[in-house]
Each structure stands twice: as C-alpha cells, then as structure tokens.
Amino acid sequence: MDFDGIGFSDIRMPNDLKNSYMYKYDSRYDTFPEEVFVHEFLHSLERNLKERDYDIPALHDSSKYGYVSEGSDSLKRWYHDYMAKEIPDGNGELIGLDSSVYSTKPVQESNFYGAEQEKFVKEPNNFFVGMYELINGIIKEKNNSINLNSDEVTVITHTE
Amino acid sequence: MRDKVKFVSNFAILGIIFIVGFIIYCFYAKYYFNDFIKAQVNPKGTSFYRDNKVKATRERSYCIENSDYNDAIFYKTVNVEPNTLYKVTCLVKTENVSGKDNDNSGACINIIGTGEQSRVINGSTDWQEISLKFDSKNSNSLDIGFRLGGVGGECIGKAWFADMKIEKGEKDEDNDWDIACFIIDNINVTLNGKAYNVSMTQEDKTLIKDNLDRFEKTCESFSNDQMKITTHLFDLNSTITNLSYDETNGYYVAPENVKDILDPYLEEEEYDHIFVAIRMGDKNKNIEIPINDWIGLRRNGF
Numbered sequence: 001m002d003f004d005g006i007g008f009s010d011i012r013m014p015n016d017l018k019n020s021y022m023y024k025y026d027s028r029y030d031t032f033p034e035e036v037f038v039h040e041f042l043h044s045l046e047r048n049l050k051e052r053d054y055d056i057p058a059l060h061d062s063s064k065y066g067y068v069s070e071g072s073d074s075l076k077r078w079y080h081d082y083m084a085k086e087i088p089d090g091n092g093e094l095i096g097l098d099s100s101v102y103s104t105k106p107v108q109e110s111n112f113y114g115a116e117q118e119k120f121v122k123e124p125n126n127f128f129v130g131m132y133e134l135i136n137g138i139i140k141e142k143n144n145s146i147n148l149n150s151d152e153v154t155v156i157t158h159t160e
Numbered sequence: 161m162r163d164k165v166k167f168v169s170n171f172a173i174l175g176i177i178f179i180v181g182f183i184i185y186c187f188y189a190k191y192y193f194n195d196f197i198k199a200q201v202n203p204k205g206t207s208f209y210r211d212n213k214v215k216a217t218r219e220r221s222y223c224i225e226n227s228d229y230n231d232a233i234f235y236k237t238v239n240v241e242p243n244t245l246y247k248v249t250c251l252v253k254t255e256n257v258s259g260k261d262n263d264n265s266g267a268c269i270n271i272i273g274t275g276e277q278s279r280v281i282n283g284s285t286d287w288q289e290i291s292l293k294f295d296s297k298n299s300n301s302l303d304i305g306f307r308l309g310g311v312g313g314e315c316i317g318k319a320w321f322a323d324m325k326i327e328k329g330e331k332d333e334d335n336d337w338d339i340a341c342f343i344i345d346n347i348n349v350t351l352n353g354k355a356y357n358v359s360m361t362q363e364d365k366t367l368i369k370d371n372l373d374r375f376e377k378t379c380e381s382f383s384n385d386q387m388k389i390t391t392h393l394f395d396l397n398s399t400i401t402n403l404s405y406d407e408t409n410g411y412y413v414a415p416e417n418v419k420d421i422l423d424p425y426l427e428e429e430e431y432d433h434i435f436v437a438i439r440m441g442d443k444n445k446n447i448e449i450p451i452n453d454w455i456g457l458r459r460n461g462f
Contacts, residue, residue, distance in 0.1 A: 004276070004278070004292060004293040004294060005276070005293070005294065005295065006431065006432065006433065006434060007432075007433040007434065007458060008414075008415050008433075008434045008436070008458070008459050009433070009434070009435050009436070009456060009457065009458045009459075010412055010413050010435075010436055010438065010454075010456065010457040010458075011341075011368070011435050011436065011437040011438070011455075011456055012437075012438060012439070012440055012451070012454065012455050012456070012457075013360065013364045013367075013437070013438070013439040013440075014455070015440075015441035015442060015443045015447075015448055016443040016444075017361075017363065017364065018444075022455065023367040023368070023370075023371050024367060025370070025374075033367075033370075033371055033374065034371040034372075034374035034375040034378055036371075036455055036456040037371055037372065037374075037375035037435065037456075038375055038378055038379065038382075039456060040435070040456045040457070040458045041339070041375070041379065041433055043458045044433060044458065051297050052243075052297050052298055053298055079378075079382060080381075080382045082382075083379070083382035083383045084382060084383065084384050097383075099386050102335045102383055102386040102387040103333045103334060103335045104333075105332060105337065105432045106432055106433075107245050107247075107293040107294060107295055107329065108293075108332070108430045108432075109293070109430065110332070110430060111245050111293070111329035111330055111331065111332060112245070112247050112293070112327055112329040112330075115247070115327040115328060115329055115330075116327060116328075117249075117325040117326070117327045118325060118326055118327065119324070119325060120236070120248065120250075120304075120324035120325055120326050121194040121195055121196065121236065121324065122194075123194065123219060124194075127185065127188065130188060130192050131184070131188055131192075133192070133194065133195065134188055134191065134192045134193075
C-alpha cells in the first residue's frame, strides 16, 4: 500500500512507564493524556494548509502567541484555540486552522474509481515530428536548471 | 561509360543518404524521449536511452542507467487544475538498484520541488506497477518525473519505465475521518551488533486504547464538531524486525518498516491517518533502543 499524503505517526511508550505520567489521565497531574495523538495529527492538518499557502500559526509556536503549559492541562487551551481558530493574533484577529482543512482529506485509491486513464506522453505521429522534438528537447535540457532536492518535513514532539 | 559513372555516383549518393538516414534513425530511436526533459544531480554517471529489447508494451521503454551513484530523472511539465486529485502510474523494472546511504532511493515517480514521491523500487525486480496519488493544491502546472534516485538520495543501477499514465480523481469532501491505530506488540532488532527485544505490555495497550478514545472526542470537540472521527484500533501480535534511523531522531519506525505488517489491513480499508504505537525500551529490563528524545513522531508517508 502506498502512503501518498496519508499522515503516519509513531507513538512511543515511555521506557519507564511506572514512573511516568505519560498517557495516564490524572486529575492532579495530567488531564490531557491524549496530547501526543492530538499533536501529531495536527501536524498533518498544519502541513495540509501550509502546502495550500494558508498563513496559519505554526503548531509549535504556542509561546509566541502567549500560551503556556497550564499544569495538568498542559497546552490544551492552545490546541483548542488552534483547531477552533480562536488564537488572538495581537491585532484583534483570531487565527488558527482554516475550517476547510476538516474536509480536506488525504488522497485515496477510491478517489479514482471510474477515472479515465490517459497516456502520459504520446509517441509522435511520424519520424520528422519526433526528430524535431528530440532536437528541441536537447536545447531545453541545456537551458534548464532544476533542483532535484526538496524538503521533507519531520516533526518531533518533546513531551517526555 | 559516362552513364555508368553517373549511375554509380548516384547509387553511392543514395547509399550515403541511406546510411546517414539509418544512423540518424538509430540515434532517434535510442534517444528520443518524447516531451521529457532529462536531468541529474551529478553531471556524469548516468545515461538515458530508449530500450527496444527490455519493454513491457509494444513501445520502447525509457531507461535510466546510473553507472555511478547519482540521482537522475526524466520529467515533463504537466498542466493541472488547482485543487484537483491526480494519479500517475507506470510500470517499472529494475536491475541491481541500490541506494548509497539509505533504502529510500531507487526507481520511483516524483514531483520535482515537493517531497512527493511514490514508493521506491530497488534491487532487481520484474515489471511491476507503481503509482503516485497527489493533490495539485494551488498549482497550475507540476514537473512530474520518473526517477532513479530519490529526495536526498542517490543510487546505482538500472531502471526501465513504461506505460506511463495519468488520471484525474474526484474529491471526497465530507468531514468523516477514519483514523487507524496499530499497536505493534514487539520490536526485535539488531543495531550495531546489539540485539534489542522489547514488547508492549497490557498496561501499554490499555493506555493506548483509552487515549485513542479521548483523542477522538477531543478533536471533535476542539474543532467545534467540524470533523467527525472514527478511530480503529488494531492490536497486532507482530514483530518489527528493522527500524529507520536519522541523525535528528535516532531510531524510529517508518512506513517501510511496517509495510508488510500493515498492508493486509490497509488493503481492506482506507484510513486518513495512521498511528503506530510501539515500545522502544524498558527500563526494568535495561533495554533502550537509541532515540533522540522523541515521544511522538510524524512522517507523511512521503
């Protein structure tokens, strides 16, 4: 199966679970144990909007907007405001995830049921057209400059 | 006599024209790459040619041969409609393809300037289909290519590509998200000569289940019910036998490390996000797979 565009997140258990509050609901110490799941999932939504050139706050920029970890609630309020688009931007506006992201899901095989396939390229009708395109292609390659490397985004959560 | 000389010289001229024409045709047959533009990171070490002997269809296949480690591609600028789904497929065959530093380079389909590429094929394999599904997002045109190498990777070997196709899809614009969480019970790996064998406990699994339920309700609530999430939990009595590594994270589980384990489930149903829950150490048993201080990690399957 190809994972094209589908978010994939590792959730790691702490090595010393007995002495860790990770993932354990506790009204005194952690009322937001699902935070890691929420955080990793939100990175997929964040990336989704950024690739569509939406100007949204970075998921890791909670402190920039005045949010701090609030005891047992951790950054719950930040994540709520991020998803509900209720982060004050300091200029009287509220920012966060655009609501369109909630109906913008990864591409799936089922999106192509019944789709018509087209050939990516068609062989030329005759030799002379082909020779013209061959020479044209050589000229294009000499004048062309592309960067084959691009960024691959990896995100880490340091919550332990 | 004069007629004879004229006849011989005409014949010679025709012969020369024929030979030159034949040479030009052979050149064309071998190197004509349609509208594709060829490019490579290292200027030497790669040859591109059409192959009439190794092919999957009647048409000559497109061959990239990296005689030295390189990242090479032939691509075409394709006009696309913005915010539209597309799928590119092709057949690929490989011979002795291996990556220089990692296994994430090989023969693949790639959109230049993005991290989007199909799964990579390496080793020596017979013809098989690979595909890349993507959303054009804000673009009106994309450089879509067939690559022997990969994002940040170089490889050696030969790859043939054939029967390249493109299709347009229909978006699913509801707000129902299906999210899978796979608990993978065991990791059993040897890293730098040291064996690590670690397993999830029952307490681990209970916590994962509880948090997945909470995650579902939290996301619906925080989004003001703009999304509906259905989570699917799988407890797999399976063993991960290889891990991925990079300098930033140390060891981690990448999609390719669990592909064989998850494929049977992912072929049955489609999911919009995948969590993999694992244990990578146990202080009580003095087991600690080297990681760089992460508890959650996201890769977009690119």
